[in-house]
Amino acid sequence: MSLRPAARPRSAPQPPLLVIAHGSRDPRHAATVRALTGRVAAARPGLRVETAFLDFCDPSVPQAVRRLAADGVRDAVALPLLLTRAFHAKTDIPAVLREATAALPALRLRTADVLGPSPLLTAALERRLREAGLRPGDRASTGVVLASAGSTDPEARAVIADxxxxxxxxxxCAVRPAFASAALPRTEDAVRQLRADGVRSVAVAPYVLAPGFLPDRIERGARAAGADVLAPVLGAAPEVAELLLRRYDEARTPASSLVVA
Incomplete structure (x- = not known):
């Protein structure tokens, strides 16, 4: 009779995570996205994390999906690196995933939800404001402009306002939404309105994930209007990395129906 302990059953492997970012001609964008996905991989040992882009950067989504299939992957999670459910989340990404998987019937690809809204993103905004020099005691005298990229989708704009x-x-003291494109007010207008309302100190918190054309517009507006504090983009903040893993785990639950056929 053997006295050796019974072998523990092996846990099922974690499906790879495919993070889909917008992409930009600005090289800072891809570098920031890769820093974030690197942080996600470091936080979850054994999880394969891949990055793909809708435009401008490599690899494209079809390239990344084909690479997963070529490696024998049969189950994966695609995660849109987006803060709201606007056009890219509702139209672009589902279409490109359907096209990319059409010739790969063996690959089962679940699509996770977008990142926002989430208390973790608010915590990341708070972190970036502290890094820019704001102290806890400054809240009562500081108005914040929550500056997003902007969208023509009324649902997305309503989320930012909420x-x-x-x-x-x-x-x-106050928090006002602003938009770099597609909607008003612009960042500089929101800063000036807070000044007109008598707010002593104004901070701009970019509600964007990575540098690029629209984040630069937010920065220019903040500086043109004389904002006292300009926070960095959310980037690879630990709260954002944690949120990616949370959305990944949610997409893996049996109740999840976000599956690309």
Missing amino acids: IARRWRRAGW
Whole structure:
């Protein structure tokens, strides 16, 4: 009779995570996205994390999907690196994934939800404001401009406005939404309106993930209007990395129906 302990059953391998970013001609964009996905991989040992881009950068989504299939992957999770459910989340990404998987019937690809809204993103915004020099005691005298890239989708704009209203309850003097494109007010207009309302100090918090054309527009608007504080983009903040893993885990639950056929 053997006295050796019974072998423990092996846990099922983690499906790879394919993070899909927008892409940009600005090289800082891809570098920031890769820093974020690197942080995600470091936080979850054994998880294969791949990065793909909708435009401008390599690899493209079809290239990344074909690479997974060529490596024998049969189950994976695609995660849109987006803060709201706007055009890219509702139209672009589903279409490119359907096209990429059409000739790969053996690959089962679940699509995770977008990142926002989430308290973790608000925590990341707070982190970036602290890094820019704001102290906890500054809240009562500081108005914040929540500056997003902007969207023509009314649902996405409503989400940004709701985040601003909720964030105001954390003790800030005021929180106003602003948009770099497609909607008003612009960052500089929101800064000037807070000044006109008598707010003593104004900070701009970019609600964007990586540098690029629209984040640069946010920065120019903040500086042109004389904002006192300009926070960095969210980038590879630990809260954002944690949120990616949370969306990945949610997509793997049996109840998830976000599957690309």
